[in-house]
Amino acid sequence: MYNYTEFDKSFLAERNAQFRAQVERRIAGALTEDEFKPLRLMNGLYLQLHAYMLRVAIPYGTLNSAQMRQLALLAEKWDKGYGHFTTRQNIQYNWPKLRDVPDMLDALAEVGLHAIQTSGNTIRNVTADHFAGAAADEIADPRPYAELIRQWSTDHPEFQFLGRKFKIAVTGASEDRAVIKAHDIGLQLVRQNEQTGFRVLVGGGLGRTPMIGKVVRDFLPEADLLPYLEAILSVYNLLGRRDNKYKARIKITVHENGIETIRALTEERFARIRPSFSGVDQDLLPGIAAQFATPSFKSADTAGFTAAYAADPVFQSWVDTNTAPHKAEDYAIVSISLKAHGATPGDATAQQMRVMADLAHRYAHDELRISHEQNVILPHVHTSDLAAIHAALRDHGLATANIGLISDIIACPGMDYCALATARSIPIAQEIATRFEELQIEHDIGQLKIKISGCINACGHHHVGHIGILGLDRAGVENYQITLGGDATETASIGERAGPGFSADEIIPAIERLVYAYLDLRENPEETFLQAYRRLGLDPFKSALYPAAAVAAE
Amino acid sequence: MPRAFTPKVVTANHLLEGDVIYLTAQDGWTRDLAQAEVLTDEADAQLRLLFAEQQPTTVVGAYLADVTPGTTGPEPAHFREDFRRKGPSNYAHGKQEAERHV
Numbered sequence: 001m002y003n004y005t006e007f008d009k010s011f012l013a014e015r016n017a018q019f020r021a022q023v024e025r026r027i028a029g030a031l032t033e034d035e036f037k038p039l040r041l042m043n044g045l046y047l048q049l050h051a052y053m054l055r056v057a058i059p060y061g062t063l064n065s066a067q068m069r070q071l072a073l074l075a076e077k078w079d080k081g082y083g084h085f086t087t088r089q090n091i092q093y094n095w096p097k098l099r100d101v102p103d104m105l106d107a108l109a110e111v112g113l114h115a116i117q118t119s120g121n122t123i124r125n126v127t128a129d130h131f132a133g134a135a136a137d138e139i140a141d142p143r144p145y146a147e148l149i150r151q152w153s154t155d156h157p158e159f160q161f162l163g164r165k166f167k168i169a170v171t172g173a174s175e176d177r178a179v180i181k182a183h184d185i186g187l188q189l190v191r192q193n194e195q196t197g198f199r200v201l202v203g204g205g206l207g208r209t210p211m212i213g214k215v216v217r218d219f220l221p222e223a224d225l226l227p228y229l230e231a232i233l234s235v236y237n238l239l240g241r242r243d244n245k246y247k248a249r250i251k252i253t254v255h256e257n258g259i260e261t262i263r264a265l266t267e268e269r270f271a272r273i274r275p276s277f278s279g280v281d282q283d284l285l286p287g288i289a290a291q292f293a294t295p296s297f298k299s300a301d302t303a304g305f306t307a308a309y310a311a312d313p314v315f316q317s318w319v320d321t322n323t324a325p326h327k328a329e330d331y332a333i334v335s336i337s338l339k340a341h342g343a344t345p346g347d348a349t350a351q352q353m354r355v356m357a358d359l360a361h362r363y364a365h366d367e368l369r370i371s372h373e374q375n376v377i378l379p380h381v382h383t384s385d386l387a388a389i390h391a392a393l394r395d396h397g398l399a400t401a402n403i404g405l406i407s408d409i410i411a412c413p414g415m416d417y418c419a420l421a422t423a424r425s426i427p428i429a430q431e432i433a434t435r436f437e438e439l440q441i442e443h444d445i446g447q448l449k450i451k452i453s454g455c456i457n458a459c460g461h462h463h464v465g466h467i468g469i470l471g472l473d474r475a476g477v478e479n480y481q482i483t484l485g486g487d488a489t490e491t492a493s494i495g496e497r498a499g500p501g502f503s504a505d506e507i508i509p510a511i512e513r514l515v516y517a518y519l520d521l522r523e524n525p526e527e528t529f530l531q532a533y534r535r536l537g538l539d540p541f542k543s544a545l546y547p548a549a550a551v552a553a554e
Numbered sequence: 555m556p557r558a559f560t561p562k563v564v565t566a567n568h569l570l571e572g573d574v575i576y577l578t579a580q581d582g583w584t585r586d587l588a589q590a591e592v593l594t595d596e597a598d599a600q601l602r603l604l605f606a607e608q609q610p611t612t613v614v615g616a617y618l619a620d621v622t623p624g625t626t627g628p629e630p631a632h633f634r635e636d637f638r639r640k641g642p643s644n645y646a647h648g649k650q651e652a653e654r655h656v
């Protein structure tokens with residue numbers, strides 16, 4: 001766990017005092033809304049449909065139990081008893097009052113949390129593989145680098161007013177769980193000739209013009225990370241378009257200029273600024289890395305686990321579905337599903353947060369992670385503790401065994417909360433999950449990722465869902481467009497539009513037809529939806545979505 | 555022929571509470587759409603909007619929203635305004651939770 005330094009603490013305290021004064025001045029009328037808005041956005045405070053919304057950064061998705069308990073306290077004291085975990089590894093509170101926000105920020109600062117750079121045209125919260133430091137397939141823990149980037153980018157004077165927001169994701173594993181190909185910059189730790197470095201991707205992004213990131217550097221030595229990032233950002237800052245907000249992201253800069261040009265300019269800039277990096281950052285790195293040291297793992301008798309696994313089919317199904325291989329012997333990574341069938345994806349009550357904090361404290365080396373898939377992870381769990389954890393989770397509605405399945409849906413807040421939305425997304429997620437729970441076929445369907453956004457901004461990652469759903473407003477009625485074949489992993493692809501959209505009433509039956517078509521079409525139960533789609537293409541799925549009878553009747 | 559003017563209400567978010575409010579004919583604010591002043595004339599609507607914008611310590615982001623006059627007061631013309639009037643659909647929070655006046 002990274003512990004903030006005295007510098008961080010006084011920086012936060014000063015920043016919060018500043019914002020408190022700004023809020024006072026806004027309330028007194030000394031600041032207009034036009035003056036106040038950029039200030040509140042810099043501190044994570046949005047105004048949504050029904051209320052303000054406070055977005056709190058969870059750097060690289062890592063939390064300790066004290067921080068999780070504090071998030072619960074905020075939910076209870078200043079919100080409506082719950083919080084919403086997002087695809088950006090943040091938490092959002094949907095109901096704060098303006099006067100309370102400075103107190104909320106102070107409470108967060110007590111545990112080293114804040115809302116800085118969760119908004120605005122800055123480098124946003126750096127995200128990382130949620131299995132970082134635990135995954136069996138990892139070269140190294142990516143979080144020390146994410147933390148280094150955080151320190152470098154926070155309040156960096158050159159990058160406070162970029163052409164547009166800028167998102168960086170890091171992974172240390174070959175299996176990409178951090179969606180690095182859909183980020184402005186994606187970093188993958190790789191080893192070459194005994195040396196650690198990065199494969200650097202640039203120009204990925206979702207939104208209205210989705211793009212898959214391209215490799216700008218195959219191998220970047222570890223020590224060159226910050227100057228190289230700075231070089232990319234400088235090139236973007238100069239070359240990126242500022243005439244049109246919709247063309248301002250680096251993905252457009254890369255697309256319009258070509259990756260070769262971007263590479264050449266970046267390398268040129270890099271060569272120029274590299275000498276000015278004295279290596280202070282590299283001196284910092286070991287200190288940072290030490291704070292992410294692997295916990296001292298225990299060894300314990302696993303006979304109890306083996307017996308419980310054999311005896312209890314509910315426990316067995318949860319272990320099979322919600323745990324992943326850990327690098328240490330007899331350890332597992334536990335994913336706690338925030339996707340109970342029919343519940344709002346990503347929401348957790350204050351009580352659930354406390355239960356998860358307690359479990360982390362008691363059994364999981366005090367660590368929790370927030371995944372971009374809107375679930376909570378206990379990264380280090382000895383298998384002998386799994387049964388006790390499962391029992392505690394079950395008592396609090398947290399033991400749904402559906403990680404990676406059709407009901408483990410990413411959904412953005414949509415028109416239920418978001419001022420930019422064109423349609424709702426949450427109820428569609430709720431209905432799909434409820435329907436497939438009724439049908440009792442989700443384990444048979446296997447790996448299937450549905451991702452839903454309530455507008456073209458694509459916060460719900462619909463472009464990279466195996467099935468993507470985009471909510472639109474068609475002549476004053478909610479309408480849902482389906483894309484197929486998207487993929488958020490190392491084999492990333494953008495989904496293809498299947499055809500005309502569906503009304504809110506038609507969308508659930510349409511998804512059902514699609515899934516039954518897949519079950520008929522797959523070669524065997526091991527062939528996933530995505531594999532079947534890649535083998536067969538759009539046509540057979542399209543016929544299922546738009547049966548001739550329905551077309552003729554129109 | 556001039557295009558028919560769709561009736562409107564002035565709506566905004568409350569500065570302190572952040573919730574949805576509507577301008578009344580008495581120059582006050584209400585949290586209940588049914589109590590809102592219905593504006594049927596374009597010039598008048600613009601004047602009322604200006605009036606709202608001159609209250610920066612009460613309201614944020616005032617704008618004109620289309621409504622359909624009904625027997626119990628104006629009804630939202632678009633589903634977005636319907637959600638703003640009621641609250642989210644996943645929890646009974648927001649206006650559906652409590653009716654109060656400013």
Ligand code: HEM
Pocket residue numbers: 046048053085086087088092164167182204205206207208249411412413417418419420457458459460461
């Ligand atoms: C509720 C207030 C929100 C607002 C106003 C908002 C606004 C936006 C906008 C305008 C974009 C498009 C950016 C572009 O293409 O340049 C965007 C993208 C995105 N947002 Fe949000 N968003 C909100 C909530 C969320 C939530 C809840 C999540 C996480 C679940 C999220 C995660 C993302 C992601 C992952 C993208 C696409 C990645 C990219 O930047 O290309 N946002 N958002």
Ligand code: SF4
Pocket residue numbers: 412413414415418419420421422453454455456457458459460
């Ligand atoms: S995708 Fe659109 S509706 Fe959903 S949170 Fe983002 S901006 Fe709002």
